[in-house]
Amino acid sequence: MNPERPRERESDLEKAVEQGRRYLESEHQNGYFPSYISASRDFSAPPQISPRETFSTIVIADTALKDHPDSEATRAALQYIENQKQQGQFTFFEDRTAYPPDTDINSLGYSVLIEAGRPIQEDANRMLDSILAHRNEDGLVQVWLSHERQNRIDPVVSANALYLAQLLGRGEEMRQTEQWLLETLRTGAYQSGTRYYQSPDSFLHFMGRLSKFPDLLDKTKAKLAEHLQQRIGKTEYPLDLAMRAALADSLGIDNDSEKQKLLRLQKQGGSWPADALFQYGSQRGYFGSKTLTTAFSIRALESTGF
Secondary structure, eight states: OOOTHHHHHHHHHHHHHHHHHHHHHHHOOOTTTOOOESSSSSOOOOOEEOOSSHHHHHHHHHITTOOOTSSHHHHHHHHHHHHHHHHOOOOOOTTTSOOOOOOHHHHHHHHHHHTTSOHHHHHHHHHHHHHHHOTTTTTTSBBOOOSSSSOOOOOHHHHHHHHHHHHTTTTGGHHHHHHHHHHHHHHTTTTTOOHHHHHHEEEEEEHHHHHGGGHHHHHHHHHHHHHHHHTTTSSOOOOOOOHHHHHHHTTTTTOOOHHHHHHHHHHSOOOOOEEEEEEOOSSSEEEEEEHHHHHHHHHHTTTTOH
16 A cells, blocks of 8 residues: 555545635625525526625625634625624625525624624624524524514525524523424435435535534434445435434544545636525525635535534
């Protein structure tokens, strides 16, 4: 066996991450990362640029930027995100008349800003109060922070709300949602995707973020590992590969084969192919971009876990 091989492989990963970060630095527009909509997840149907939406930028900041506070892209993205928080709320689109505020973008947006050290605890707690005020009759958090719009529940959205609650030291107030998430993981009810996230790997990824909190790691680690191992090799979408590789690292599971597949997908300019992370609920409109896939790929290849 060539003793240089592991070192060469590590160098390849570091080079790929460096090129990916340079790509992200070059693509933002004053902190905003554009997204695209396609009728097909793999973007084989010609994509159209999305109306300006905040959610993709928040996800990119959470996934690849927040742990690198000195980068220009991080500073610009965090400032852009803060500027989108109006009257204490985020909305999916910059056009705040398009949809009411929702649990997902507010949970992720506030979580990113808290972890970046922004002094927004008071606003974040008020937002969590609003999320809790819109629970359904079973005590589960819902998608829309509105009493006028027909509401929904989505396991990925619920996982992101629980993450915010845990950050604020208020996880106990979401015990029913937590139990529902654990049951969803146990039974595999997420395996056809969710209303807003088409890939089963998205649920595993966002549940994996919760492993940051020791009490939830104890409750989820065994089942996450079991279900992740069942998913390895199931799909070839770059986002799926990246989410599974990152989760495998955080759980101490070997998934080098998919990490190498991901490495081979990187384009010459440092990006990864466009893939969709989320979708319109009942319509088949898929949101994604090369920057979104690149952020997740960087996370996977850096082996930093969550």
